[in-house]
Amino acid sequence: MSFLEYAPAPESRAILSLRDRYGLFIDGEFVDGRGTPFQTISPANEERIAEIASANAEDVADAVAAARRAYERVWSKMSGRDRGKYLFRIARLVQERARELAVAESLDNGKPIKESRDVDVPLVAAWFFYYAGWADKLDHAGLGADPRALGVAGQVIPWNFPLLMLAWKIAPALAAGNTVVLKPAETTPLTALLFAEILQQAELPAGVVNIVTGAGETGAALVAADVDKVAFTGSTGVGRAIAKQVAGTQKKVTLELGGKAANIVFDDAPIDQAIEGIVNGIFFNQGHVCCAGSRLLVQESIHDEVVDRLKQRLSTLRLGDPLDKNTDIGAINSAAQLARIRELSDVGVAEGAERWSAPCELPAEGFWFAPTIFTGVETSHRIAREEVFGPVLSVLSFRTPQEAIAKANNTPYGLSAGIWSDKGSRILAVADQLRAGVIWANTFNRFDPASPFGGYKESGYGREGGRHGLGAYLAPAASRSARAARAVEASAAPAAKTRPAAKADAEAKPAPAKRSRRTSKSAEKGAAK
Amino acid sequence: MSRLTVPKTYKLFIGGAFPRSESGRTYEVTSASGGFLANAAKASRKDARDAVVAARGAVAGWAGATAYNRGQVLYRIAELLEGRRAQFVAEIEEAEGVSRAAAGAQVDEAIDRWVWYAGWADKFAQVAGNANPVAGPYFNLSVPEPTGVVAIVAPQDSALLGLVSAVAPALVAGNAVVVVASERFPLSAISLAEVLATSDVPKGVVNVLTGSPAEIAPWLASHADVNALDLVGAGALDWIDLEIAAADTLKRVHRPEQGADAAAPSLERIVGFTETKTVWHTKSLR
Numbered sequence: 055m056s057f058l059e060y061a062p063a064p065e066s067r068a069i070l071s072l073r074d075r076y077g078l079f080i081d082g083e084f085v086d087g088r089g090t091p092f093q094t095i096s097p098a099n100e101e102r103i104a105e106i107a108s109a110n111a112e113d114v115a116d117a118v119a120a121a122r123r124a125y126e127r128v129w130s131k132m133s134g135r136d137r138g139k140y141l142f143r144i145a146r147l148v149q150e151r152a153r154e155l156a157v158a159e160s161l162d163n164g165k166p167i168k169e170s171r172d173v174d175v176p177l178v179a180a181w182f183f184y185y186a187g188w189a190d191k192l193d194h195a196g197l198g199a200d201p202r203a204l205g206v207a208g209q210v211i212p213w214n215f216p217l218l219m220l221a222w223k224i225a226p227a228l229a230a231g232n233t234v235v236l237k238p239a240e241t242t243p244l245t246a247l248l249f250a251e252i253l254q255q256a257e258l259p260a261g262v263v264n265i266v267t268g269a270g271e272t273g274a275a276l277v278a279a280d281v282d283k284v285a286f287t288g289s290t291g292v293g294r295a296i297a298k299q300v301a302g303t304q305k306k307v308t309l310e311l312g313g314k315a316a317n318i319v320f321d322d323a324p325i326d327q328a329i330e331g332i333v334n335g336i337f338f339n340q341g342h343v344c345c346a347g348s349r350l351l352v353q354e355s356i357h358d359e360v361v362d363r364l365k366q367r368l369s370t371l372r373l374g375d376p377l378d379k380n381t382d383i384g385a386i387n388s389a390a391q392l393a394r395i396r397e398l399s400d401v402g403v404a405e406g407a408e409r410w411s412a413p414c415e416l417p418a419e420g421f422w423f424a425p426t427i428f429t430g431v432e433t434s435h436r437i438a439r440e441e442v443f444g445p446v447l448s449v450l451s452f453r454t455p456q457e458a459i460a461k462a463n464n465t466p467y468g469l470s471a472g473i474w475s476d477k478g479s480r481i482l483a484v485a486d487q488l489r490a491g492v493i494w495a496n497t498f499n500r501f502d503p504a505s506p507f508g509g510y511k512e513s514g515y516g517r518e519g520g521r522h523g524l525g526a527y528l529a530p531a532a533s534r535s536a537r538a539a540r541a542v543e544a545s546a547a548p549a550a551k552t553r554p555a556a557k558a559d560a561e562a563k564p565a566p567a568k569r570s571r572r573t574s575k576s577a578e579k580g581a582a583k
Numbered sequence: 584m585s586r587l588t589v590p591k592t593y594k595l596f597i598g599g600a601f602p603r604s605e606s607g608r609t610y611e612v613t614s615a616s617g618g619f620l621a622n623a624a625k626a627s628r629k630d631a632r633d634a635v636v637a638a639r640g641a642v643a644g645w646a647g648a649t650a651y652n653r654g655q656v657l658y659r660i661a662e663l664l665e666g667r668r669a670q671f672v673a674e675i676e677e678a679e680g681v682s683r684a685a686a687g688a689q690v691d692e693a694i695d696r697w698v699w700y701a702g703w704a705d706k707f708a709q710v711a712g713n714a715n716p717v718a719g720p721y722f723n724l725s726v727p728e729p730t731g732v733v734a735i736v737a738p739q740d741s742a743l744l745g746l747v748s749a750v751a752p753a754l755v756a757g758n759a760v761v762v763v764a765s766e767r768f769p770l771s772a773i774s775l776a777e778v779l780a781t782s783d784v785p786k787g788v789v790n791v792l793t794g795s796p797a798e799i800a801p802w803l804a805s806h807a808d809v810n811a812l813d814l815v816g817a818g819a820l821d822w823i824d825l826e827i828a829a830a831d832t833l834k835r836v837h838r839p840e841q842g843a844d845a846a847a848p849s850l851e852r853i854v855g856f857t858e859t860k861t862v863w864h865t866k867s868l869r
Contacts, residue, residue: 497721
């Protein structure tokens with residue numbers, strides 16, 4: 055009997071007391087949505103968990119109006135000290151209900167309970183605890199004395215770390231004095247709704263946080279609504295669309311988008327730790343991580359050894375029931391994501407890379423994908439360029455540090471990177487050259503509320519975490535941009551062709567005008583040719 | 584007895600050289616009173632793309648220079664500008680039609696802004712970056728790094744000060760710049776390029792295009808090798824379209840500003856063209 059055979063140790067679902075249906079959380083209460091409700095399922099067995107309301111554009115407008123009222127009447131008038139106390143309360147309530155949240159997260163998302171229990175939920179509490187302390191210290195946030203909140207923040211989050219991404223968004227927004235409308239991902243709304251109950255227990259004033267569930271259209275409606283700040287975490291494609299949507303407005307934007315991180319292993323690396331770090335880098339959370347180390351760059355002299363040891367290690371990973379405490383690899387979050395991973399893996403084979411998958415039995419129900427390594431990958435292969443967002447590692451090799459740097463930077467993304475070496479001077483020199491926002495040296499996938507996180511290039515802009523993450527929700531007291539905006543407005547008023555700093559209610563109508571302008575311009579270009 | 588003057592041919596400034604526009608086009612620049620001043624080069628799409636190539640090639644060296652060195656180079660610009668003060672005053676007086684005193688004040692302020700920004704080069708990282716007390720055995724540091732190639736539409740209502748105010752902060756952190764000068768007042772921009780060419784600024788770090796911002800800016804906004812777009816002087820253009828074009832490669836976009844406050848000196852303008860890099864390193868006695 056191998057050590058891989060073990061008695062299942064599932065975490066009990068009895069800790070959950072879920073409702074059969076969940077409404078939208080608007081102005082402190084659960085209300086019905088006007089869109090068509092949808093079911094949220096467990097990706098591990100496709101069983102229904104609960105029915106979730108869907109917010110249409112009117113519901114979103116209601117939520118934004120509630121947030122606006124709460125901002126103007128309550129939250130912007132409250133002292134930083136009291137705002138901080140609410141955040142401390144929330145942090146404590148999250149800790150008190152930690153196990154319940156972890157079980158709900160693993161159930162709805164498919165991630166192993168040991169990750170939701172030991173990583174996601176503790177970090178959620180830490181995030182609120184960290185930003186709670188900032189609320190009455192904003193003068194030290196780096197924007198000068200008396201920085202001001204932006205107003206209402208519209209926040210759209212992904213399904214890979216549902217509750218953690220909620221915390222990344224809500225905690226700094228509230229600490230800085232903003233109110234919030236948040237849209238969780240369609241496939242993972244559950245913990246956000248449990249969080250709404252926590253807000254009720256914390257007696258957070260009504261409307262300060264509103265949660266609207268739904269699909270992509272709900273998110274698009276939120277971005278288009280009368281909000282002052284848009285924060286989005288998700289795919290680069292959607293991020294690009296949001297950047298276009300907010301063009302010409304005064305909305306401040308933070309985008310945390312895709313990545314294709316290089317994890318660089320030099321031949322002097324501490325190899326045991328490196329193997330664990332590579333595994334953690336790409337197989338943590340089934341590879342559903344925007345900063346995942348999906349491109350392994352191994353120095354040529356140790357390539358074969360590293361690949362052999364990786365295969366050995368992956369053969370010992372336990373894939374299965376996310377609620378089982380022994381599980382290392384959980385379920386793929388959705389059928390759509392599974393299809394994407396399969397498609398790109400097939401492309402990998404078709405383009406000539408060599409595929410190896412860990413020999414594990416996949417459950418019959420649910421969405422599953424075995425940990426997979428591609429060797430012989432070339433920089434032009436799609437699996438070396440596109441984000442797979444699954445448990446798929448592409449292995450490339452290099453000879454010199456310069457080559458490693460060039461290959462690592464050969465991507466439109468720039469979110470994260472890893473460096474494994476025992477030579478400190480080389481680590482720092484390589485770290486200097488990598489165009490990525492987060493660099494882990496001799497570790498990977500570490501997160502902390504005190505540490506800024508965010509990308510270069512097409513991985514987005516703005517930072518979350520730390521002092522920098524707070525600044526994303528603040529403006530200087532006498533904002534340069536606000537002054538300039540007024541100036542532009544004043545001077546552009548007579549010129550019909552320039553749309554000045556749009557105040558929110560003007561947002562809906564300029565779209566056709568914009569389109570017609572663009573059309574006329576491309577016509578001119580055509581004529582010029 | 585009056586001497587016959589020797590007028591200057593104003594060209595573009597790309598990669599440290601002064602080429603004419605590859606298109607062969609020029610446009611007439613007149614004084615405030617309508618008199619002929621010069622035929623300035625009218626940059627084309629190809630010129631803009633050449634400028635981006637030159638800027639990209641210059642980023643690594645400029646960003647890799649020590650902050651102390653960048654500070655000295657920027658200070659050197661101020662020194663040389665001071666030496667040619669009379670030339671700039673005369674140019675501005677003629678082009679903008681302002682008094683000698685006003686032109687002098689503009690040049691003085693431009694010089695002083697170079698000095699102010701020069702002093703930031705080896706300090707802004709200490710203000711914009713910090714150590715992070717993470718909950719674990721890690722050394723964790725956040726530092727600002729240059730965004731890369733920054734395309735700028737310079738303020739259109741001044742000959743020198745607007746241009747300097749937009750270009751200098753982008754250079755502090757180590758970015759390379761492609762700037763579209765004021766369409767109406769392009770001559771001082773090219774004179775400034777002559778100062779840059781002789782003040783230890785590496786080739787390609789600043790590239791100056793003259794001509795029509797409305798024509799050139801869209802090519803820069805949509806160029807995949809441009810990392811950031813400063814629309815400070817684009818208020819009169821279809822700048823929303825420029826912002827939309829820039830979104831295709833998720834460029835960092837700074838929206839138009841106008842009036843006396845446009846591109847006012849600020850740390851924000853330096854940090855606005857940086858990316859925060861956070862490095863985690865394990866700590867261990869073993």
